[in-house]
Amino acid sequence: MSNIVRIIISSLLLIGTIALFVLGQWGWGILGVFITILAFVTVFFNENMLIAQFYLRKENMAKANQWLNRITRYEKQLIRAQHGYYHLLLGLMESQKSPMQSEKYFKKALALGLHMGHNVALAKLSLAGIAMAKRNKREATKYLQEAKRADKNKLLADQIKMMKEQMGMMDRQQIRYR
Numbered sequence: 507m508s509n510i511v512r513i514i515i516s517s518l519l520l521i522g523t524i525a526l527f528v529l530g531q532w533g534w535g536i537l538g539v540f541i542t543i544l545a546f547v548t549v550f551f552n553e554n555m556l557i558a559q560f561y562l563r564k565e566n567m568a569k570a571n572q573w574l575n576r577i578t579r580y581e582k583q584l585i586r587a588q589h590g591y592y593h594l595l596l597g598l599m600e601s602q603k604s605p606m607q608s609e610k611y612f613k614k615a616l617a618l619g620l621h622m623g624h625n626v627a628l629a630k631l632s633l634a635g636i637a638m639a640k641r642n643k644r645e646a647t648k649y650l651q652e653a654k655r656a657d658k659n660k661l662l663a664d665q666i667k668m669m670k671e672q673m674g675m676m677d678r679q680q681i682r683y684r
Contacts, residue, residue, distance in 0.1 A: 508582045509549055516545040552577065552584050558595055571599050590618035594629055601632060609636045627657035627666075634669055638676065646673060 523538030554576045561570035577583050580592045597611030612629045620626045634649035650673075654666050 509585060512545065512549045516542060516549060519545050550585060552588060555584070555588060555592065555595065562595065562598065567599060567602055570595075574599060587619075587621065590615045590620045591625070593618060594620060594625060597629070597632065605636060605639060609633065612636075623656045623658050624661045627653040627662050630656060631662055631665060631669065638669070638673060641676075643673065643676070 519538065519542040523535055523542050526535035526538050554573050558570045558573040561567075561573065574592075574595055577592065580589060584592055593611045593615035597608045597615060600608035600611055612633050616626065616629050620629065630649045630653035634646045634653060637643075637646035637649060646669075650666060650669055653662065657663065657666065
């Protein structure tokens with residue numbers, strides 16, 4: 507359902523709730539307030555993305571993919587601030603199946619914009635992993651430094667440290683084979 511339809515439905519619910527209060531139906535009016543707030547929240551936070559994130563945290567990739575596939579035209583169904591997060595979720599889903607193919611989703615998510623620093627760090631860390639898989643150490647180092655800079659709350663500090671150790675091991679393996 508597009509956002510314009512959601513806004514119209516939310517506005518009609520708001521008018522109906524105000525009418526209930528004017529008519530003295532306080533009980534139904536309070537229930538109407540909660541339903542109106544829920545309808546307005548779905549304008550800014552798409553329910554399909556919220557449910558997909560829930561299943562992604564529970565590591566149920568099949569269900570998360572099912573809910574993400576319900577978003578057919580993300581330009582119309584999501585507000586502009588959510589476009590980057592949609593591509594980030596697609597990249598995370600794709601990285602489970604084929605990591606090399608997920609690079610385009612992470613780059614598009616960064617291009618569209620992610621507002622939270624730890625999400626930017628997650629996308630850059632994933633890009634660093636892809637660059638390491640391609641044996642491109644310079645690009646991987648660049649993405650790791652950017653991920654470390656973006657991770658202000660140190661939520662991904664352990665993963666960044668582990669990735670740096672793997673890069674060091676990659677150097678030692680190259681020396682052995684020469």
